[in-house]
Amino acid sequence: MEKRRQEIVELVKRESEISFAELKQHFPEVSEVTLRKDLKYLDSTLQIIRIHGGAKSLPAAIGTVDNFYTRSTKHIEEKRVIAAKAVKLLRPNNSLFIAAGSTCAEMTKVLPDIPLQVFTDGLVTALELSKYSNIEATMIGGQINTDSVRSSGFKVFEELNKLHFDFSFLGTDAYRPDFGFVCCSAHAAALFQTLIERSDKTVVLMDSSKVDAIRAARSIPTNQVDIVVSDGGLSNATAKALSQAGVMLL
Structure with missing residues (x-):
């Protein structure tokens, strides 16, 4: 049952929106009653959004298919390698911030279910965190930015300035050794610095x-x-530049 439901989630994500009839074609051996129960469960856990006659992915439902979701389907194997490395840094009772972003969301899928205090500004990340029983998850408030599917605005910084973390995990839009880590918005740059x-x-x-x-x-x-x-694909020059700047590369 769990495998079938995960297949439904992946199918809805891939298609953005699917009708119940199309879903039945993909699972001809499963009864309509069972499929409707699957959709009801997946909707209740916010893995999909049920609509009349079918289902939508969460990004499609909130109008972000062409941005966050598009990014989340690129370089997926590399992101999984990075996620597996990143979680090895964690120890029980760590406090951490996991920023919005497709690579950070991938990391959230493979967190160890140990006592952790995790804060995030990402809606997709928050949904992933809700699946764990031993992780205390907190969503940082603010206005919703539909492009990056994250909280934004002054309330984010107001809350962050009251907190301290063992680790913060962030993505970056780009990197060049002589320029640094690139942020494509003033909000992202301010969040990074904070x-x-x-x-x-x-x-x-x-x-x-x-x-x-x-x-x-x-x-x-x-x-x-x-x-x-990273994913093991950085050039020697980039690795050397990071090392010279005192940055550990995993």
Whole structure:
């Protein structure tokens, strides 16, 4: 049953929206009653959104198919490698912030179910955190940015300035050794800087496609980050630049 429900979730994510008739074609051996129960359960756990005559993915339902969801389907194997490395940093009773973003969301899927205090500004990340029984999860409030599916605005910083974390895990839009970690919005850059100040260790989750993909003028200097977790595809030059800046590469 669990395998079938996961297959339904993946199908709805891939298609963005699917009718009940199409779903029945994919699972001809399953009764309509059972499929409707599956949809009801998946809707109740916010893995899909039930609509009249079928289902939608969460990004489709809130109008973000062409941005967050598109990013989440790119370089998926690299993101899984990064996620598996990143969770090895964690120990019981750590406090951490996991930022919104597709790589961070991938990490959230494979967290160890141990006592952790986890804060996030990401809606998708928060939904993943809700599946764990031993993790105390807190969603940072604010206005919803539908492009990045995250909380934004002054309330985010108001709450963060009252907190301190053992680790903060963030993504980056791009990276270049002579420029630093690139943020494509003023909010993202301010969040990055605030988390550096509020955390013992700042960890950037970055697949190798981000190197030299400069997309904006806002950046965070390399030496302000403690750890970079990547997919093993970084060039020797990039690895050397990180090392020279005092950044540990995993």
